[in-house]
Amino acid sequence: MDGMFSIQVLSRALETWGLQVVSLGSEEGRSVAANPASAPAYICNLQEHWFALRRVEGGxxxxxxSLWVGLAPLSGFYLQAFLDSLREEGWTIFVVLGSLPAPQPGSLDAGTAGRWWSPEEARAATDEAERARKRGRLTAALEGVFERADRAGGAITLRSRDRGPGEPLSEGRATDSLLSDVPGGG
Known part of the structure; x- marks a missing residue:
């Protein structure tokens, strides 16, 4: 009812595709752990959050x-380090064994769910999502500045936190000062 699935439910769903799910810590999973890029996919869980790592065309x-800004590519080299860091953070990792369905590129037919993206489309979507996230932070910061100015009678004074009274403010310093209140903004 709450959308929280157990690994048993996910396992049963994947069985319909001829796939098997085993814990990375199991005997069968440990054989994959020596070469993590040999698995077709992983399912990761921490508390009530699940996500997948998947190998696609070209390896x-x-x-x-879904908590990230967009799809994120991982190199085969980084995969091992990423899985290790997840385990250290308390994530439970499951290996998906078997042959994943082949990608079905192209447009959606009526009644089908999802859409296969090429790696280039996924990268472009991720880059755009990151740009939108950054624009959102800047917009929120500017809205906050304008709100404070409105409450103070409509005046906006730009000054750097480390600038003394009467000291000129350069354009770069104004930007730095504005963005210093934005998380990750500078």
Missing amino acids: EWWNFN
Whole structure:
């Protein structure tokens, strides 16, 4: 009812595709752990959050974590380090064994769910999502500045936190000062 699935439910769903899910810590999973890029996919869980890592055409890996800004590519080299860091953070990792369905590129037919993206489309979507996230932070910061100015009678004074009274403010310093209140903004 709450959308929280157990690994048993996910396992049963994947069985319909001829796939098997095993814990990375199991005997079968440990054989994959020596060469993590040999698995077709991983399912990761922490508390009530699940996400997948999947190998696609050309051996590229993608992180499908919905908490991230967009799809994130992973190199085969980084995959091992990423899985290790997840385990250290308390994530439970499951290996998907078997042959994943082949990508079905192209447009959606009526009644089908999802859409296959090429790696280039996924990268472009991720880059655009990151740009939108940054624009959103800047917009929020500017709205906050304008709100404070409105409450103070409509005046806006730009000054750097480390600038003394009467000291000129350069354009770069104004930008730095404005963005210093924005998380990750500068």
